Amino acid sequence: MVEDFNELIKEAGEVYSENFDNIAWFGRCIFMSWYCDLGTCKFCFRSTTKHKIKHAKSAKRSVSSLLTDALIGRNLGWRIEFLTGGYRIFSFDEMLDIIKKVSHIFQQKIWLNLGVMEKKQLEAIKPYVEGVCASIETAEPKLHDLICPDKPIKPYSDFLKLAEDMAFKKSMTIVVGLGEKKEDIDYLFDFIEKHKLERITFYALKPVRGTGYTKSPEPKYYAWWIAKTRIRFPKLEIIAGLTPKQPDYTKLILDAGANAITKFPVLKKFNSPETQLIEKMVKDSGREFVSVLNKLPEIDWDKKIDELEFDDELKEEIRQKLEMYLKKMKK
Numbered sequence: 083m084v085e086d087f088n089e090l091i092k093e094a095g096e097v098y099s100e101n102f103d104n105i106a107w108f109g110r111c112i113f114m115s116w117y118c119d120l121g122t123c124k125f126c127f128r129s130t131t132k133h134k135i136k137h138a139k140s141a142k143r144s145v146s147s148l149l150t151d152a153l154i155g156r157n158l159g160w161r162i163e164f165l166t167g168g169y170r171i172f173s174f175d176e177m178l179d180i181i182k183k184v185s186h187i188f189q190q191k192i193w194l195n196l197g198v199m200e201k202k203q204l205e206a207i208k209p210y211v212e213g214v215c216a217s218i219e220t221a222e223p224k225l226h227d228l229i230c231p232d233k234p235i236k237p238y239s240d241f242l243k244l245a246e247d248m249a250f251k252k253s254m255t256i257v258v259g260l261g262e263k264k265e266d267i268d269y270l271f272d273f274i275e276k277h278k279l280e281r282i283t284f285y286a287l288k289p290v291r292g293t294g295y296t297k298s299p300e301p302k303y304y305a306w307w308i309a310k311t312r313i314r315f316p317k318l319e320i321i322a323g324l325t326p327k328q329p330d331y332t333k334l335i336l337d338a339g340a341n342a343i344t345k346f347p348v349l350k351k352f353n354s355p356e357t358q359l360i361e362k363m364v365k366d367s368g369r370e371f372v373s374v375l376n377k378l379p380e381i382d383w384d385k386k387i388d389e390l391e392f393d394d395e396l397k398e399e400i401r402q403k404l405e406m407y408l409k410k411m412k413k
C-alpha cells in the first residue's frame with residue numbers, strides 16, 4: 083500500500099497534540115571547541131582538511147565566550163539543547179568546571195553531548211546534568227561503521243546503559259541523508275527502545291565540500307523520519323535541526339511532531355529574514371514560540387551578570403563578550 087504523506091503528517095500532529103503542550107522552542111547547542119580530535123566521520127565538516135587547518139587542536143573556545151552564549155540563551159528563552167564540542171579537547175576537570183558554570187547560568191541541570199564517559203565522571207557531573215547524549219548519527223550498523231569508522235556504536239550503548247543505571251536521562255543524535263533507507267528506521271526504533279531514550283535530535287544532512295556529500299535530504303523525506311518516530315514514540319522529546327540557508331521547512335517538521343527546532347546559527351543571524359521566517363512558520367503551525375529569535379527585549383544585562391556567582395575577572399570578560407555579541411545581534 084502506498085503511504086499517504088499528508089495522512090502521515092496529520093497523524094503525527096495528532097499524536098503530538100495528545101501528548102504535549104502547544105508550544106515550540108529553539109534548542110541552543112553550545113560548542114566548547116570547533117576542533118575534533120577524532121575528526122574521521124565522513125559527513126562532518128570537522129573531518130575536512132580545510133577545517134583542521136583553520137581550527138588548530140589547541141584552539142579552544144574561551145570559557146567567557148561560551149558562558150556569554152549561555153547567558154544570552156537563558157534570557158531569550160532558548161533552551162539548552164546540549165553542551166558539546168569536539169572530542170578530547172578539554173581535560174575532564176576543565177569540562178566539569180564549564181558544566182557547573184553553564185548549569186548555574188541556566189539555573190537548572192543541563193544536557194551534555196561530550197562523548198562516552200566513565201562512571202566516575204558521570205558521578206562528578208551528576209549534580210549539574212539532567213541527561214547525556216550519544217551521537218550515533220545513523221543506527222544502521224553497516225552504514226554506521228562506514229561513516230563513523232572511529233566512533234563505534236557499542237561503547238555508546240554501554241555508556242547509555244550506565245547512564246540509565248545512574249538515573250540520567252538519555253538521548254541520541256541522528257543525521258538524515260547519509261545514505262540510509264526508509265526501512266532502516268527499524269534500527270533506529272530498536273535503539274530508542276533498547277536504551278529507553280527520553281529524547282532524540284534529528285539533523286538534516288548539510289553537505290560540506292570535501293566530504294563527498296553534495297545534497298541535503300528532501301524536506302518531505304526528513305519530515306517522514308520525524309513523523310514516523312513521533313507516531314511510534316508518542317512521549318519522546320523530538321528536536322529537529324534546520325539547515326541555515328533553508329529554514330523554510332520549520333512548519334513541516336513541527337507538523338510532523340517535533341517539539342523544538344535547533345541547529346541554526348542564531349547569534350549570527352539574529353533578527354534576519356531567516357529567523358523572521360522561522361517565527362512565522364512556528365506561528366503557521368499553530369504553536370506558541372517561547373524563544374526569541376528576532377526582537378531583542380529590554381534586559382538589564384549588567385544586573386544579569388552581577389547576579390552570577392563567578393569571580394570578578396570572569397564577569398568582566400563576560401561583560402565585554404556580551405557587548406560584542408549584542409552589537410552584532412542589534413545590527
Ligand code: SF4
Nearest residue numbers: 118121122123126128
Ligand atoms: S566525532 Fe562528531 S565532531 Fe568529530 S568528526 Fe565525528 S561527527 Fe564530527
